Amino acid sequence: MGSLNATQVRALKEPGRYSDGDGLMLNVKDGGSKSWLLRIQHDGKRREFGLGSLKDVSLAGAREKAGEIRKQVRQGADPVAEKQKQRERVPTFREAAKAVHKEHKRGWKNGKHQAQWLATLETYAFPAIGDLSVEAIEGRMVRDVLADIWLEKPETARRVRQRIGAVLDYAYSKGWRTQEAPMRSVTKGLPRQPRKTGRFEAMPYSDVPAFLEKLRERDSMGRLALEALILTAARSGEIRGATWDEIDVDAALWTIPGKRMKAGKAHTVPLSPVAVEVFKRAAALRLKGSELVFYGQKPGRPLSDMTLLKVLRDMELPFTVHGFRSAFRDWAAEETSFPGEVAEAALAHAIANKVEAAYRRTDFLEKRRGLMEAWTKYCAGVPVSRVVKLVADS
Incomplete structure (x- = not known):
């Protein structure tokens, strides 16, 4: 028990400090105002903490606050920092x-990713946990958010899981949560997703020549862009964002700046004669004042990713646009003698081995030129034996 009681606290008028014991004091000022102070010795230094006015904090309340601060000091915590933390309002998951x-x-190069990142959370997470404090979100809540789409929309569900985890880890780093995201246990609580045979549904490379022949039966900007994508083995975003200052028709080169590449490094694509003709056909359709090679319906805007996919769907084909890169890679491995690193360089894949990446000083441009010419000859229906001979001669 302290040495003060409630009656004494109300009756004290003389200015000064009146001890309740163990460092807790009532401070009475000249004007008659009264407030609570706690004096503590910590790390060899004397520190004082204000606990509030007597109007707001009773004797019992002051003793309770003093006890909390003493406990924090014994545990090695900084009471000032803890008080500051309490003053900060913990945001909701949405915030x-x-x-x-x-x-x-700002660190995401893909504008589509920037938009989708928040949109997936708005659709799947915010309705259930958006208005909850981030410190209140437990693993079972995250599991329930994912359960409805885990098997129905597996890829979307994995993205939602990753993004919820990123938000909770961010909250932990800001001091809003006492624990990191419980994503490992969340995943353990969900059923196993069925394995897919491949990451992208790719058209068999043996079907590509016939597909290209059918693709050229009609002209449209989407079909022209898709043909360029196939002949260069480029990614959809690289083709759709291509500008005329990147294309050197005379040198038969397409140089994509690093800011538009997945790995962040500039990539030079050797253009076969057939690919050069595709870009010349695109030049005949060039819009005045537009730098885009393959433009969309709105002036100054590129084609959407769905435009290329729609070409395949209109032809009642189940394949993805990205799958043509897989078709190219399978063809290079099975039908040619080009080294694997040349094919990987053509796809602008990063070198997984860090030591090899540090010492490699070439991008195999001339060998890739031979590879891309062989690919376009194959796509034109040249027999495999002639393609393999071209490879051997190059």
């Missing part, structure tokens, strides 16, 4: 997600 998106989106 924290928007903060993560705002801070991180």
Whole structure:
């Protein structure tokens, strides 16, 4: 028990400090105002903490606050920092997600990813946990958010899981949560997703020549862009964002700046004679004032990713646009003698081996030129034996 009681506290008028014991004191000022102070010795230093006015904090309340601070000091915590933390309002999951998106989106090169990152959370996470404090979100809640789409939309569900985890880890780093995201246990609580045979549904390379022949039966910007994509083995975003200052028809080169590449490094694509003709056909359709090679319906805007996919769907084909890169890679491995690293360089894949990446000083441009010419000859229906002979001669 302290040495003060409630009656004494109300009756004290003389200015000064009146001890309740163990460092807790009532401070009476000249004007008659009264407030609580706690004096503590910590790390050899004397520190004082204000606990509030007597109008707001009773004797019992002051003793309770003093006890909490003493406990924090014994545990090695800084009471000032803890008080500051309590003053900060812990945001909701929705608010924290928007903060993560705002801070991180500048580092994402893909504009589509920037938009989708928050949109997936708005659709699948916010209805259930968006208005909850980030410190209150437990693993079971995250599991329930994912359960409805885990098997029905597996890829989307994995993205939602990753993004929820990113928000909770961000909250932990800001001091809003006492634990990191419980994503490992969340995953353990969900059923096993069925394995896919491949990451992308790719057209068999043996079907590509006939497909290209059918693709050329009609002209449209989407079909022209898809043909260029197939003949260069480029990614959809690289083709759709291509500008005329990147194309050197005379040198038969397409140089994509690093800011548009997945790995962040500039990539030079050797253009076969057939690919050069595709770009010349595109030049005949060039819009005045537009730098885009393959433009969309709105002036100054590129084709959408769905435009290329629609070409395949209109032809009632189940394949993906990205799958043509897989078709190219399978063809290079099975039908030619080009080294694997040349085919990987043609796809602008990063070198997984860090030591090899550090010492490699070539991008195999001339060998890739031979590879891309062989690929376009194959796509034109040249027999495999002639393609293999071309490879051997190059």
